[in-house]
Amino acid sequence: MDGPGGRGAGAALSRREVRAAARRRRGRRGFAIAAASTVVVLGGLVAVVVTSPGWPAVRETFFSWPDFRRAFPDVLEGFWLDIRLFVVVEAAVLVLGLVVALARTSRAAALFPLRLLAAVYTDLLRGIPTILLVYLVGFGVPALELTGVPTDPVVLGAAALALSYSAYVAEVYRAGIDSVHPSQKAAALAVGLTQVQAMRHVVLPQAVRRVIPPLLNDFIALQKDVALVSILGVVEAFRVAQIDASSNFNYTPLLAAALLYLCVTVPLARVVDRLQAGARRARGGVEVPA
């Protein structure tokens, strides 16, 4: 039987099928154009680079396979220290940042000094270059020769990174807490919760969910900045690569280290993209097809 848009005998396609076929054709044509233009542009770029007079020297200095093979195991071992540092510092940052954020958002009069300290903490530590802070803590603290205070540069470097990043993360948390509508707190108080319970069970869970994408962005930045502990003489991936590069006059080991960082930061960045897209959808935004 013919639909409302059917034309004559059963051989004719319905309007619906015609439209679907046209859509498929458009899709295929778009894909073909994108693929062709990619091949032309990228292929052209590669051709220009590879045929340029300086290319052999560049390849020798930055993309030397023998150098890569020689240095990679040591760089990888150094990178394992980066990973461990990152995980420990990140955990410390998440806790410390939350404590500072809660201190800053507290309203009780008795907690005013705490609020003041938290404000000074975030202002100071965000305002100092991380590399300066790492240097200051890493060399300054051992110089005090205090008993019971660690002098291990790995520990001190990690502490400096935790101080610096917890200040950023505290501000992220605070933005999240402020973004929860006051009516949520009113509802929590109205059912009989205390101020602390309202924060713990109603405001914070919503705040943390909202700030996961920005928190992950700070994770990515931290993952890279872990390399800063190398200025304290800690032999992590960047330092290993640097030593190898300067003794062999070849920069390939540094590219190997860069590759390892990318292996962690790029997937993290994709996770952030997905979470942000998810958050947009959850807010009721409409996705417009390109």
Add this chain to the structure above:
Amino acid sequence: MTAVLEVTGVTKAYGDVQVLRGIDLAVPEHQAVALIGASGSGKSTLLRCIDLLDDIDDGDVLLDGEVITDPERDPIEVRRRLGLVFQAFNLFPHLSVLRNVVLAPVRAHGVRGEEAESRARALLARFGLAHRADDYPDRLSGGEQQRVAIVRALATQPRALLLDEVTSALDPELVGEVLDVVRGLKESGMTMLIATHEMGFARDVADEVCFLHDGVVAERGAPERIFSAPEHPETQRFLRRVTASSGVPLR
């Protein structure tokens, strides 16, 4: 007989705006008092002040004969004895319907988890929400959300329930189901102070109607009298305006 709730000479200003200029009213046990009045007449403010979410400037609020607006008093203990339902529901979006309902009994009243849960399920079932227990609020219709909010307020067995324009944020076809719930509560003997724009509902359910105007109770009385023969010129004007805009005469 002392009233469950008594409000005497309550005043409240936000900055330069004097919202309440001396409110007096009482809600006896098992009775429902309706607060009517134009938007901005202070109905919501009064309810928030009674639940100690806002400080009053002068006057007193009494719960079972006890002054609860004493600034030295612990507001948390008072709020645990009252229930407040908001115009915009204010459900906790990160918690399931069941968790919304059990949060206060468990955290604020020390009820054991399992017991609070079984009571919550029974209460949800009573209001036709049993099948929604494990859903999150954003999956519910506005009417369902507001019914859950009412269940949440009831879960702590409050002495009195404060309802702040509980149907104003609802699509017209969802108003009825929420009003039916409130009618049911009235029949079961709940003491209620109800701010509302639904005049027909106020007429049905209230034992007394208070018309708020310019920060005071300008007129009060039995609903039949207020709606059929209002005396205060502002009450007359308000009721004329409300019936004209809704297009339906008062039942």
